[in-house]
Amino acid sequence: MLNYLEVKNFALIDDLNIEFKHGLTSLTGETGSGKSILLESLQLLFGKRSDAEYIRTGTTKATVLGRFSLTPNQARDLDLPNDITLSREIDQSGRHLVKLNDETITLARLRQITNKIGLIHGQNDTYQLLDKSTYVSFIDLLNQVEINKLLQHYLLKRSTYLDALKAFENLKNKKQETQERAEFLKFQINELKSYNLVLGEKQELEEKVQRLKNFDSIQQALKLSYDTFNGQFFQTDLLYDAYKQMSKISVYDNEFKEISKLLEESYYNLEEAKKSVESSLDSLDFDSDAYNNYQERLYELSKIETKYAKSNDDLVKYLEEMTDELLMSQDFDGYLKIAKSKLDTHYDEAYKLGEKLSSYRKKLALKLEKELTQSLHELDLEKAVFKIEFEALKPQMVLGEDGLDSVEFMISLNEGEPLKALAKVASGGEKARFMFALKSLYAINSDLSLLVFDEIDIGISGKTATKMANVMKRHAKTMQILVITHLPQVAAKADYHYAIYKELVDKRMQTQINILNFEERTLAIASMLSDDEITPFAIEQAKKLLS
Structure with missing residues (x-):
């Protein structure tokens, strides 16, 4: 989990120091206050590509530092102590310096570490559901280790085949x-x-x-x-x-x-x-x-x-x-006959490994269908039916970079309705719930200790928002969840509530963050429930949500 985050000279952030605890933490604020900027800084620690444009104007470098506590399994798998400090620095030339406990490491090592710790869901990630070519990767998330083994063997044979084809x-x-x-x-x-x-x-x-x-x-x-x-x-x-x-x-x-x-x-x-x-x-x-x-x-x-x-x-x-x-x-x-015979042999070898990979994916797909359907039922989609359809494998089909499989996510959201392509029939709020359920399942199956959501609840309101908040609260018992949200129901369910805002300091705007006490939370949630001015009714509703 993430215990402490320090951000300096990053976009609107001058110098922020935040302590986090286990459980559900909500981060709220007005549009443009810097919530997504804070998330971007955290993504740097998770190996995202650096960009000198993020460096605050008038400074020469931006730095992000995070202190993490690893679970015993994570520490063993990564061969690291239980408590680690990761930092990343970017300068005006775009160069970056990555350190683990004050020792320089590669970006690949940083990603290896943070991929074991947690997962960050950005605002645009839900759009992946519109692209069916990404669906196979969602299936693979259920057991990335075994998939990677099968995929590597397949890719080696595929590479040999492509050389022979050339x-x-x-x-x-x-x-x-x-x-x-x-x-x-x-x-x-x-x-x-x-x-x-x-x-x-x-x-x-x-x-x-x-x-x-x-x-x-x-x-x-x-x-x-x-x-x-x-x-x-x-x-x-x-x-x-x-x-x-x-x-x-x-x-x-x-x-x-x-x-x-x-x-x-x-x-x-x-x-x-x-x-x-x-x-x-x-x-x-x-x-x-x-x-x-x-x-x-x-x-x-x-x-x-x-x-x-x-x-x-x-x-x-x-x-x-x-x-x-x-x-x-x-x-x-x-000569051509001999070359063609060798080519066919290389293809057959790669194809057989592709079939083996596909067979394992189909087992994972059945598990994903079952678990995801159960999760959707908890998110106010009680009648949802979810199926994964694999296109039939054909002889001499193209050997793709991720295997032979092409899949379609099929869903029925209402009782009596036939299964249809998810990308075509699901609304924005339904896609958001689907992605929330998918990322949560991945975190649980991968034994992650940190899950970060940036406005995963867009398009959701009312009792559906309450149900999503309850699921988040339940997941937060076994992992740390940080959620940027505009929903009062989610903010109220959080164990900790941070307010993100902008203020003018020395004639320049800066993003600030504060942890809220009960009274401050009441006003913040009431503000989320109101249009312009906070009304007494909104305050009463906020207190009910917090009770």
């Missing part, structure tokens, strides 16, 4: 182009084959030419090395004797042991070097014919490299690619 389409488009290139490919293949290109050949030839070019220098160096090794002052036997002496005392000290090892290695390395020099000197020979052949071959390779603007090794690979392309042009239908 490759297949490219292959089809390439067919005509490749057939037109066939003669050109044959010419280049024959030309490159005539050069008998071999990977690494040019580098090897260049090394051989360099060796023969520097024959005299090499011969002289080898001879001097040979003479040094066989001179009277160079005796490797003495090095061997030194090694033997040190090996006798190596058992007494590790340092002696290391010296003995070095002497041994040096002796054998020198012996090996001596043999290598002798061997190189014996085999050294200047072959003028080989030298000329190497030079001619290098000239040929350089010429073909220049023509194709590719290195020798790249030409070898290019020849292989052209050969494959030519073979493809001669049997393109065969």
Whole structure:
């Protein structure tokens, strides 16, 4: 739950500090007083995209800080202490700084944390009911964890299929182009084959030419090395004797042991070097014919490299690619058949996982139908019947980003009326109650501890408002509920009532907030019941609502 909220330099808010408690809290105020601004600031802590436009004019940054208490399950799942502080700062460039207990975290981590804590319903969220493409996501809310597992497996296979589809389409488009290139490919293949290109050949030839070019220098160096090794002052036997002496005392000290090892290695390395020099000197020979052949071959390779603007090794690979392309042009239908077979296999694999996801969604849908219908009955829709219709899955249907499903929310709001599409028959107040019931079910099923509603009760009045207030009050026994409302019935049912208002401070408007006592609540609710002036009758009605 949210214990404390601090907002600085955010829109009309200069510096607000609010303490919240468990239960039902109502926030009321005139239109334009800043109620939604306060909600916007809270949404920043829930990972909403930041906007420099929210920074109060004349300041350089806006900050929002919230202190939360986690349930034992939330603390365990998030690997966090029971009490945490989240803060977010945005500057004029749009950059943001997010912190958890004074340590910087990512926006993704912030969202992960707050998604476990609570849910915020904004004023425009109800319009989602007009878009049937969002309905699947409402079903998924009942068990997001399991849905995400199934969806991830499906999306991996879908991605593989889409890659294969792209490759297949490219292959089809390439067919005509490749057939037109066939003669050109044959010419280049024959030309490159005539050069008998071999990977690494040019580098090897260049090394051989360099060796023969520097024959005299090499011969002289080898001879001097040979003479040094066989001179009277160079005796490797003495090095061997030194090694033997040190090996006798190596058992007494590790340092002696290391010296003995070095002497041994040096002796054998020198012996090996001596043999290598002798061997190189014996085999050294200047072959003028080989030298000329190497030079001619290098000239040929350089010429073909220049023509194709590719290195020798790249030409070898290019020849292989052209050969494959030519073979493809001669049997393109065969290649297409193989590619299509792979494509179909990838589709079938993704489709099967999509079916598995759809099957689980249908189980959740039955649960949602039952629980949501019960909730609607509590909200003055006693005769409501709610059903979720899934469009039949079809072979070769499009693999969507959220699976194969397309659903319609069907509802009958009056006894004897047939089921019809929710978006077409439900009034504004009925949609509001439907969304309230839906979000409440999600909060309960997800073990959330905070639920925030911004004017969820628009289009509702009278006894229906009282019933909604009673349901809110009941839910508030197990979670914290903050509700921005214009309904006196909801405000009166709240455990705590805050008034939000604007006042002129130093010639600038500021949003302020105060918690109300009983007398202040009475006047505030009476004002909600009145048109212009608060009447004695309105005050009496307010007292009755509060009693």
